[in-house]
Amino acid sequence: MNEKKRTTTRDIAKACFVSQSAVSMILSGRKDIHFAPETIERVKRTAKEMGYEYKARAKRKKTGTNDTIMIICPSLATQYYTTLIQFITQEAQEHGLCTLTAYTNRSKEREEYYLNMAADTGFYGVIYTYAPRAVTSLNHLHEKVPLVLINDHNPDLKIELLELDSKKSGRLIAAHLLELGHRDIGYMTTPLSSIEVPRRRRLEGMQEEYERQGFDPAMIHVISGKREDQETITGNKHYDTGYGLTRKYFKKREELLYKKKEDSEAAQILKEKKKVEKIEKIKQEDISSKHAIENKEDVKETGLENITAFVGTNDFVAIGIMDAITSLGYRIPEDFSVCGFDNTLVASFSGISLTTIDHCIGEKGAYAVSMIMNQKNRMEQKDGKREKKRPIMRLEYEPQLIVRHSTGRR
CATH class of the missing domain: 3.40.50.2300 (Response regulator)
Known part of the structure; x- marks a missing residue:
């Protein structure tokens, strides 16, 4: 006769849709960890219904980890x-x-x-x-x-x-790119959430340096991932972020440049018409042309298509950017410059030779x-x-x- 399977904290966690460690902490009555009251009640009720008996473990002796x-x-x-x-x-x-x-x-x-x-x-x-x-x-x-x-x-x-000092790191990168003549730059990063302090402060540092030198900080275009992907065994989420965002950017860039060309042609047609028609008549009969000019101004204000340099929030994002750029047939640094942060070993490899920030x-x-x-x-x-x-x-x-x-x- 088969014995009934013993209920474990893993079983309770699965039934309650919480982690196994959360179940252990709730059932042990930890006072320094806070869970929602309904979560505590659900875990305790499920444990009782499943016949689970919590046995407090003896406090471990402080040996083996004190060094x-x-x-x-x-x-x-x-x-x-x-x-x-x-x-x-x-x-x-x-x-x-x-x-x-x-x-x-x-x-x-x-x-x-x-x-x-x-x-x-x-x-x-x-x-x-x-x-x-x-x-x-x-x-x-x-x-x-x-x-x-x-x-x-x-x-x-x-x-x-x-x-x-991530702000200072950002200022150093911005000053370097401005000195080289770059103005519109793209800051590519994994999500800029409130808890990811270095990512945000690097951006703030770049913006401060632009202001200090009399340039509009809006010329720094933030291109970020929408969510924090979990790491996998086979991939590097930072590299994947840099590569993926860059490919998406260049697709958008082509659309913007095509739109800009169309609007420029529409504006030229309108200019010729102004020579032979009254302005009032143009406003009534050429609404589409007027709209094209307005779109042209909108595109000009975004400046995305004017980016000449990219900054990755770390070296691996930057290397992903570099691979995406070269895969599209562009050259580094002749067509686009790329910078990173951290000065990891791979950044110094001759095939990469990445400009970056060293953090000691x-x-x-x-x-x-x-x-x-x-x-x-x-x-x-x-x-x-x-x-x-x-x-x-x-x-x-x-x-x-x-x-x-x-x-x-x-």
């Missing part, structure tokens, strides 16, 4: 993050420490899961490599575990910071470990006594423009 630094990162397909992880790991090993890479794919729920793991199992420290979504949990954790963030400054976070990846990775170790020492020296509140360390690295062969004079 391990957790590295929380959003991507393993982007060379910026894999390089940063490598430098963090090398520096940690120099000091007899281990690292564990916690891959989130930018999921807030996964962030919460790993932060809870760090708190429960006594990790040596946590290094965040991107703008966190689980801000509240992160602020709660810093009292227990050494934390360092490598990203742009976020005033809502009360943790130590290795700052990326190696130095940041190594110094993040030093900051974690300093915090750990301070916590241990407290020895049960309340330490006076210390200022939160905030260290900024100066971005540098790396000029290669992907940009040229207009």
Whole structure:
């Protein structure tokens, strides 16, 4: 006789359309994680109906992870993050420490899961490599575990910071392109959501530099993806974004140029008519021609067809742009210039030679470990006594423009 299959948290999660980790946190009564009341009620009711009995696990002993630094990162397909992880790991090993890479794919729920793991199992420290979504949990954790963030400054976070000055990076790129004679440029990026701080600040930096030099910031045309695609094993969403958006842009560009040519011809016809007819008669009889002129002005105002340079929000977006441009028969930089951000290894390859911004990846990775170790020492020296509140360390690295062969004079 077959035994009845034991109900698991996976079964409950599937029935409630929530994640397995969410079920575990709700049934364990976690007070530091917040779920909607109806979600809590649905999970508990389903667990009861399915005959699930929650057994609290004994608190794990803080062994095995007390010499391990957790590295929380959003991507393993982007060379910026894999390089940063490598430098963090090398520096940690120099000091007899281990690292564990916690891959989130930018999921807030996964962030919460790993932060809870760090708190429960006594990790040596946590290094965040991107703008966190689980801000509240992160602020709660810093009292227990050494934390360092490598990203742009976020005033809502009360943790130590290795700052990326993404605005300055944007200003450097804009100044370089303006110096080369470019005016209308395209900023190609994955979605510019409020939580993706570096992407937005790079754009803001470019706009500020245009204003500083007396140019209209509207000449920077934002061409962005509509949604944040999930990473796959076989692809790179950043490269795919750059390639796909560029192909779409050039299709639109051809339409705009064709429209502009039509409108120009219509305007010339109208000009000839004005020589032999009264203006009042033209207004009545040539409405279509007048409309063509108005359309011409609209096209002129958009300026999309005038783009001569593209800026990818990171190196892989930029490389996708480059491949799309060359696949259409254009030349880089003779026809179009391309820039990126991050100065990853692949950007320096001779076949790519991408102009980009260097963020001192190696130095940041190594110094993040030093900051974690300093915090750990301070916590241990407290020895049960309340330490006076210390200022939160905030260290900024100066971005540098790396000029290669992907940009040229207009």
